[in-house]
Amino acid sequence: MLHIQDDVPEDAPAPDATDAPEEEQLAPYLIEAARSSRSKCRTCRRKIEKDMLRIGVLLEGPYGTGYLWHHLNCAARKRIEDVEAAYEQEAWAEGVKVPPLAELQELKEVAEKKAADRKSPPWAERAKSGRSKCKHCDETIAKGDWRVILGREVEFFGQTRTGPVNIHLDCVAAEFQAEHCATEPEEFEAGLRANSADLSEADLKEILGAVGDLG
Numbered sequence: 001m002l003h004i005q006d007d008v009p010e011d012a013p014a015p016d017a018t019d020a021p022e023e024e025q026l027a028p029y030l031i032e033a034a035r036s037s038r039s040k041c042r043t044c045r046r047k048i049e050k051d052m053l054r055i056g057v058l059l060e061g062p063y064g065t066g067y068l069w070h071h072l073n074c075a076a077r078k079r080i081e082d083v084e085a086a087y088e089q090e091a092w093a094e095g096v097k098v099p100p101l102a103e104l105q106e107l108k109e110v111a112e113k114k115a116a117d118r119k120s121p122p123w124a125e126r127a128k129s130g131r132s133k134c135k136h137c138d139e140t141i142a143k144g145d146w147r148v149i150l151g152r153e154v155e156f157f158g159q160t161r162t163g164p165v166n167i168h169l170d171c172v173a174a175e176f177q178a179e180h181c182a183t184e185p186e187e188f189e190a191g192l193r194a195n196s197a198d199l200s201e202a203d204l205k206e207i208l209g210a211v212g213d214l215g
């Protein structure tokens, strides 16, 4: 449960006494330098030091309406859509110096790359762009389509290494037959479940169904 009462009232913008309408409408986003060190980042759970840039995401809950705060950089890594929306709305007061959006998008790319490096196949995800190719058939994977990441052995200066490769759902069964496939078909389903925590049971069913019988 969210306890927005804890930290919202003190940090919420003070209503303008002179000309505020009765019910002050808060914007969906607010980027500002933290006015105190009392707020906590909802992404990394650490304190947001005074004067650090933070982004508030408006939450309308049963206990009231207020901003949930994130370090601006943390939000860029984990919820770039909110940051992009906030930039579109120029959701900051005059005089607040915000970094270029491209810099924040770069943070996200780097964070994603790092996360992918830490992960080990198999896992499944939706293609974030239309730029990736299936290593099995060499055809493009359409944006938003599922792709499965399997391990593949590659020769690299005489050494065999295993690296992650993107595979179409339709191509997974055939890829498993290839000699260079470094993921075991028997481990596929369990691995997918273990490594794809962000997938729902329905997603997993869809993926496993499309991949078909691996035996």
Ligand SMILES: [Zn+2]
Pocket (backbone or CB within 6 Å): 041, 042, 043, 044, 045, 046, 070, 071, 074
């Ligand atoms: Zn943070």
Ligand SMILES: [Zn+2]
Pocket (backbone or CB within 6 Å): 134, 135, 136, 137, 138, 139, 167, 168, 170, 171
């Ligand atoms: Zn393919």
